[in-house]
Amino acid sequence: MAAPPKKANSGPPLLDLTIDNITPNTNRINAQCGDPRLRYIMERLVTHLHDFARETRISTDEWMTALNFLVACGQISSEVRHEFILLSDILGLSLLVDSINHPKPAGSTEGSVLGPFHTHDAPTLAHGSSMSRDPAGEPLLCVCRVRDPRGNPVPGVKVDIWETDSSGHYDVQHEGREEPSERCVMLSGEDDGRFWFRGIRPVSYPIPHDGPVGKLLEKLGRHCWRPAHLxxxxxxxxxxxxxxxxxxxxDPYETTDAVFGVKASLIVDLERVDAATAAEYGVAEGTWLLRHDFVLVSEAETAELRDRNAVEALQKLGLNMRLVDHLPVPELD
Amino acid sequence: MAAPPKKANSGPPLLDLTIDNITPNTNRINAQCGDPRLRYIMERLVTHLHDFARETRISTDEWMTALNFLVACGQISSEVRHEFILLSDILGLSLLVDSINHPKPAGSTEGSVLGPFHTHDAPTLAHGSSMSRDPAGEPLLCVCRVRDPRGNPVPGVKVDIWETDSSGHYDVQHEGREEPSERCVMLSGEDDGRFWFRGIRPVSYPIPHDGPVGKLLEKLGRHCWRPAHLxxxxxxxxxxxxxxxxxxxxDPYETTDAVFGVKASLIVDLERVDAATAAEYGVAEGTWLLRHDFVLVSEAETAELRDRNAVEALQKLGLNMRLVDHLPVPELD
Incomplete structure (x- = not known):
């Protein structure tokens, strides 16, 4: 690669760095960054990383094991596998990031983890379509409605839906996947905010456990199962x-989800389709039935709540911050 | 992949996790780990990671950018490139880990960063050999001695030596590398602890800047240069x-080393070979000359100092720890 131009000896002078002075000095050199948000993120990252090393007195072997673990996570990742999302999931970080960014006012539907298996190639299907081609799955009819906190239907919402097949695998986990399966996109109805589809009854499944994250869970004495969900x-x-x-x-894993996604408000009871419903939706009587209303919150209300929560939380932490583009940066910057 | 056996619903019950309770609950489920050292490391890691997210109110976009950055670091890594060591280097972590693990009593030679370019295939050469095949390099004679803190020679030490060529690249950075160059192994002399070799005068060079770490440095407004060194x-x-x-x-980068390696005690002055030295070592008069003594510390003395430093530092942090195999674990575990 071509060498970058030599620069003047810019930056604060750093010499004789030690266990104690390395942190302020790393932050000092990073303070050259022109972006106040990135500067703040790096300052917090370096401080926590160094505190972690000092509090654990991490050994050279442990450090190298960790760096090699990170390489392995990157190398097993692919177009259809993101081992770092999985790592974030099992460390509780994904749930935390979702909770920070999508606060839910009372009465709205709570969030859960995205996980690493959402794709962008799911077909858009008409209401009533089947999104599963798995003959071994137990048929399930889902009849849902999207509404706002005041009960009004929200039409024209793009709804992405995905689940595993009856063996507990997402389509992308099967080698030679040619087209999407057990996933679809629907639009909520223009009049009533409804959408309905046929899928299969979800099953518990292990998160991918053949990679570095699976090995870590094993070392931690944790199981790698998720309770059945859509x-x-x-x-x-x-x-x-x-x-x-x-x-x-x-589900046997209802309270020990490997990725911390379950909330009481998101646990549902399946019913059986009765004669009237069978006639209405064209499915067999006795088919599994899931009825659920989802309550969306406006972007403006969420942004306002997120900002308010951020300001309150940072004040409680004793940090003197202001929000720029809704993201905290130090006040005295 | 084969599904792992379903386990009993083991682990503490976790439900309704929020910004505030996710951390103790993640630590609670990780507390199933049977290894007290790993348990402690994970407890500190999760706590710092979550505090980082709460203090920055990290956005979903920033989180995803970070996870994709980590994937990219893993994917550019190879047998001859370790982007995570480089990342650790530019964040000051490598220097910190070395300082924790290899404390140096007064009078001994201080440590510096390993960097990502050490290999295990360097040839063992006889004293006086040339370790460079670069005709464009300025010849340099190095005459060194290994001794203990009391001045006694230490014979039979395996000394790994590596540097860049005159273009500022290590051999492994050249495509199609067939054999090692600008690197060798020597043994310190049986009688006097001496070793001497011919290399080339080191030059400043940029660390690999075509990958994610180089891009990060650029965003931070930092240069990517290291001062000339062996x-x-x-x-x-x-x-x-x-x-x-x-x-x-x-060197123009003496006080702004991109990886924080420079210490005053490790800065050396080059001389020129005089007539007597030229005759003794069989090199041309006027060749660059580096004379240096390295002072090693015994493993026992280092371990004792490392343990003492760890106990003192952890007490100062208010942590109630004991050392097991020289590594801290919580006292009340």
Whole structure:
């Protein structure tokens, strides 16, 4: 590669760095950054990283093991596998990031983790379509409605829906996947905000456990299972994007989800389709039935709540910050 | 992949996790880990990671940018490139880890960063050999001695030496590298602890800047240069492994090393070979000359100092710890 131009010896002078002075000096050299938000993020990152090393007195072997673990996470990742999302999931970070960014006012549908299996190639299907081609799955009819906190239907919402097949695998986990399966996109109805589709009854499944994250879970004595659930993502201009899941009540992993996604308000009971419903939706009587209403919050209301929460939380932490583009930067910058 | 056996619903029950309770609950589920050292490391890691997210109110976009950055670091890494070592280097972590693990009593040679360019295939050469095949380099004679803090020679030390060529690249950075160059291994002399070799005068060089770490440095407004130096690693049973470098005085990047490696005690002055030295070592008069003594510390003395420093530092941090195999774990565990 071509060498970059030599620069003047810019930056603060740094010499004789030690266990104690390395942190302020790393922050001092990073303070050359022109972007106040990135500068703040780096200052917090370096401080926590160094404090972590000092509090653990991390050994050279442990440090190298960690760096090699990170390389392995990158190298097993692909177009259809993101091991760092999985790592973030099992460390509780994904749930935390979702909670910070998508606060939910009382009465709205709570969020859950996105997970690493959402794709952008799901077909858009008409209401009533089947999104599964798995003959071994137990048929499930889902009849849902999208509404606002005042009960009004929200039409024209793009709804992404995805689940595993009956073996507990997403389509992308099968080698030689040629087309999407157990996933679709629907639009909520123009009049009533409704959408309905046929899928299969979700099953518990292990998160990918053949990679570095799976090995870490094993070392931690944790299982790698998720309770049975259906994923949903709701998008419409002016509304806060809702990423959530519905969890089947009574699953053996209901309270020990490997990725911390379950919330009481998202646990649902399946019913059986009765004669009237069977006639209305053209499915067999006795088919599994899930009825659920999703409540979206406007982007403006969410942004206002997120900002208010941020200001309050940072004050509690004793940090003197202001929000720029809704993101905190130090006040005295 | 085969599904792992379903387990009983083991682990503490976790439900309704929020910005505030996700951290103790993640630590609670990780507390199932049977290894007290790993348990402690994970507890500190999760706490710092979550505090970082809460203090920055990190956005979903920033989080995803970070996860994709980590994937890119893994994917550019190879047998001859370790982007995570480079990342650790530019964040000051490598220097910190070295300082924690290899404390140096007064009078001994200080450590510096290993960097990502040490290999295990350097040839073992006889004293006086040339370790460079670069005709464009300015010839340099290095005459060194390994001794203990009381001035006694330490014979039979395996000394790894590596530097860039005159273009500022390590051999592994050239495509199609067939054999090692600008690197060798020597043994310190049986009688006097001496070793001497012919290399080339080191030059300043940019760390690899075509990958994610280089892009990060650019965003931070930092240059990617290292001041001219020669790498050394000393290994002998019973002696603490010394990883260090010698830096050429007056380099334009002497006080702004991109990876924080420079220490005043490691900055050296080059001389010119006089007639007597030229005759003794069989090099031309006027050749660049570097004379240096390296002072090693015994493994036992280092371990004792490292343990003492750890206990003191952890007490200062208010942490109630004990050392097991020289590594801290919580006292009340």
């Amino acid at each position: 994923h949903f993502m709701f998008e419409k201009e002016g509304w806060d994007r809702l990423i959530t899941s519905l969890y089947m009540r009574g | 790498h050394f690693m000393f290994e002998k049973e019973g002696w603490d492994r010394l990883i260090t470098s010698l830096y050429m005085r007056g």
